[in-house]
Amino acid sequence: MGIPAYRPPDEPGLWDVFLNRLERVLKKASLHPTTVEYLVHPRRLVTVSVPVKMDDGKVRFFQGYRVVHNIARGPSIGGVRYHPKVSLGQTAGLAAWMTLKAAVYGLPFGGAAGGVAVDPKALSSKELERLTRRYTAELVNLIGPDIDILGPDLGTHEGIMAWMMDTYSMTLGTTVPGVVVGKPAALGGTEGRDDAVGLSVALVLWTLAERRGLPLEGARVAVQGFGQVGGAAAFWLARMGLKVVAVSTSKGGVYDPEGLEVEALLAHYGETGELPPWGESISNEALLSLEVDYLIPAALEGVLDGKAAQKVRARAVLEAANGAVTDEAEAHLLGRGVLVVPDLLTGGGGLLSGYLEWVQDLNMFFWTKEEVRARIEASVRRAVEEVCERAEALEADLRTGALALALERVNEATRLRGVYP
Ligand code: NAD
Helix, strand or coil, X not given: CCCCCCCCXXXXXXXXXXXXXXXXXXXXXXXXXXXXXHXXXXXXXXXXXXXXXXXCCCEEEEEEEEEEEECCCCCEEEEEEEECCCCHHHHHHHHHHXXXXXXXXXXXXXXXXXXXXXXXXXXXXXXXXXXXXHHHHHCCCCCECCXXXXXXXXXXXXXXXXXXXXXXXXXXXXXXXXXXXXXXXXXXXXXXXXCHXXXXXXXXXXXXXXXXXXXXXXXXXXXXXCCHHHHHHHXXXXXXXXXXXXXXXXXXXEECCCXXXXXXXXXXXXXXXXXXXXXXXXXXXHHHCCCCCEEEECCCCCXXXXXXXXXXXXXXXXXXXXXXXXXXXXXXXXXXXXXXXXXXXXXXXXXXXXXXXXXHHHHCXXXXXXXXXXXXXXXXXXXXXXXHHHHHHHCCCHHHHHHHHHHHHHHHHHHHHCCCC
16 A cells, blocks of 8 residues: 555454555545545544453453444444454454445445454353443443444344343443344344345346346356355345255255255255255355356355366356455456456345344334335345446446445545544
8 A cells, every 4th residue: 555554453454455455446436635544544443351250250351342444424333243363453454344335335324343352152141241241331432323333243143232232221321222233123123134135145136137138037046155145145036036056055065957946945954054965966166166147155255266266157256255256366257257246235235234223223113024125125226236337437347346436435425524623
């Protein structure tokens, strides 16, 4: 990066990925130098020590973080990750991606992220609750529905979100559902959250295919990862009339060139945690090189690297897992005319459902699942149109178009707000 940027004191990983991508897009998007300065200096980086009384009576300290990257477009929003490898650099990178994700979808949010360096599986439920409540208490003056909103991420779930909401509310003396998204529906969580990301993956595919004249009815799809995202994407695509020919988990996958019975597969997977031995079995590596119209990596970051990309025979790759396609792989795929749809666009359903939950909480007025889905559909369709238009105007790929659109929106808000004081 040509200009001096914030340097995290620990693992810069994801923060550096953000800086590198920013630098590349700056050649295409016209940003004011002040906006660039804002983007390379996160607004607020907080490190907290989280003391937890363990079940054996001893007190252990855990390191917690919350980074607010940017608030030009509104209060910040972002997940809280519980994982042993959580660091300030990783958290800053995740926060920056949230700024961009919200801006691509035109949502009135800035970006944030948080986390605690802990293995949540090594803690009892009571220890996890005490950790969550103390972490939230340490941040209580820095969060709120119009300041910074917390959501789930790796290692955190709706029960943890409920403890966060309760801790914040008890401290303030009034129930404040909107400080947290991803809560149980009984506490102001939204309908339609569980499959929102998978739905957005399917809708992005559908809208893009319509726009670019790609096949839809009967088109062949392979999905790697059959979890919350991949399972729901396969479900919706099958419902839309596409042929899901392969799905997989970490243990391998199943393949049927005539199309799999996705709903039955989901029911079996839900009951047993395993895919049934239907069709042919297929390795994860072989799944990535199937001759299909659409390939959807929905499991792991970096799964499509330069080597794997050489074997891809799909017409389009939709990045459902964050960062599934490496830079080297993307360059190779684009060079061969394969359409690559970036995570910023494909996985927008999670943030969209967070936004819709927050809006409902602020109004204390709640929508049905169908209403929520209709709003997600309208937002996805608009975002796909806007990203395509931007990419076409720049004569660039979709990732560049999405990044340019997001950055220009942050730029406009920064320009209009000016620099305080
Ligand atoms: P999940 O844990 O529900 O499911 C992950 C799936 O991937 C499982 O089926 C698992 O068996 C499979 N898997 C694990 N390792 C694999 C391997 N080596 N090869 C093939 N399959 C493997 O997770 P999820 O919530 O579905 O998230 C999947 C991805 O989507 C993650 O990268 C996540 O960052 C991204 N994402 C999630 C959300 C969200 O809100 N859940 C939003 C946007 C993006």
